[in-house]
Amino acid sequence: MRDFEYIRAGSVKQAVGICAEAKTKAIAGGTNLIDLMKLQVETPARLIDLNAIEDRRIEETDAGLRIGALTSNTAVAIDKRIRADYPVLAKAILAGATQQLRNKASVGGNLGQRTRCPYFTNIDQPCNKREPGSGCGALKGVARIHAILGASRHCIATYPGDMAVAMAALDAQVEIAGHSGKNRMIAVRDFHRCPGDRPELDNILQPGELVVAVHLPAPVGGTQLYRKVRERSSYAFALCSVAAIVDVKRGKIARADLAFGSIAAKPWFDERLSQLLFGERASMALFEKAADVLIEEARGVGDNDYKIPLVRRTLIATLCEATEVSA
């Protein structure tokens, strides 16, 4: 690990000021960042420790809940209000990592976690995300875990997390602090970004900005599921995942909010699916139609072609389970 200067921030204001400086990284749980520093994928000159800021509360707001960015993944998953009113979020968090990691990892850090693309995490390989302009090793390399939607010729990495996928389905909002002193809000659905020609930018945070909370909307009810497909049944990243909030009223679909993990550089949300399903009677034919819309523009590079039928089938199976249509 490269040497760095360690600074403990006492307040968000202080942290934001230091974060704006070059080669500075904020650290909370550190489960991803410390790992990447050991691999020298991340080589910050300055680490600013946010833990003294103490925003670990899950508070009720006018509509829903505000989760402080330093709240641990565990604290969110075990919270009685979240288990009762936002079970898709508890399920998604519990489907990720291990208890040891979830105890340390923070909500803000989970949103900011980096891709697990093996070319990104190996400094001997080319990677436009790690070193802009060096090329993409995955395009002509081993690409089993890579993106099938929203990728570019510069990068086909995926966002690997589970928590944010459920937050995208719930249409949660990220609260961001910056220089202005006035916090701004952005939807989780718009927080991460597709690579385009700037794959080094994982999300829309500007230098000096920090995630300070995630806001959940008023409880939406319905059947909430998180289906994660992976190569072993515990402690593995998703090959694809679906977070689903589905409500059927008087035989017709009254809500279908769907988000997908590990198929793109961001939790994938396609408004067209909700619109297509809304007001319709649940049926296999309808679900197949929705799944075909989802994969309309999906492209593989060979190794990851399997993800296209996989996510299609995973969506259909999830919708069948949510609406009790026999698959």
Next chain:
Amino acid sequence: MPIVINSLDYQLPDDPRVSLLDFIRDHAGLPGTKKGCDHGQCGACTVLLDGERINSCLALAVMHEGCEVITIEGIGGADQPSALQQAFVKHDGFQCGYCTPGQICSATAMLAEIAEGWPSDATDDVRSCPRLTDEEIRERMSGNLCRCGAYPNILAAIREVADAGQ
């Protein structure tokens, strides 16, 4: 403020790169906690931090001013082994023993988590209180690898202590 390990105070290191794992082993001289992968994948370095299990390899010692750490030495020794330590011996919950301190620290926290009603990925309904089935134990221990493959005996050891506590 110092860091507290097994009820003793230690001064934090000057070098911020020292992991909590290296600090426990090399600075505090407590070699029970093991370095396996050093990347949070194997669980050999599991300790209790303010009562919760974590991977000490993915933590920087300097970030833990005022925190309380319990390592395997703090859980029990040959003179006064904990119930889990005794059960691991009784059921042969190991072969080489390298992962065992992490397994026992992890299982110690896991039984407390179950008592608190924390759900896991193996819990059918996250709204309910989990029942300690074998499937629950396996899922909750998935952060601790045993390359000797002593899993059935690890499960038996934890099962015995869990059943005795209920």
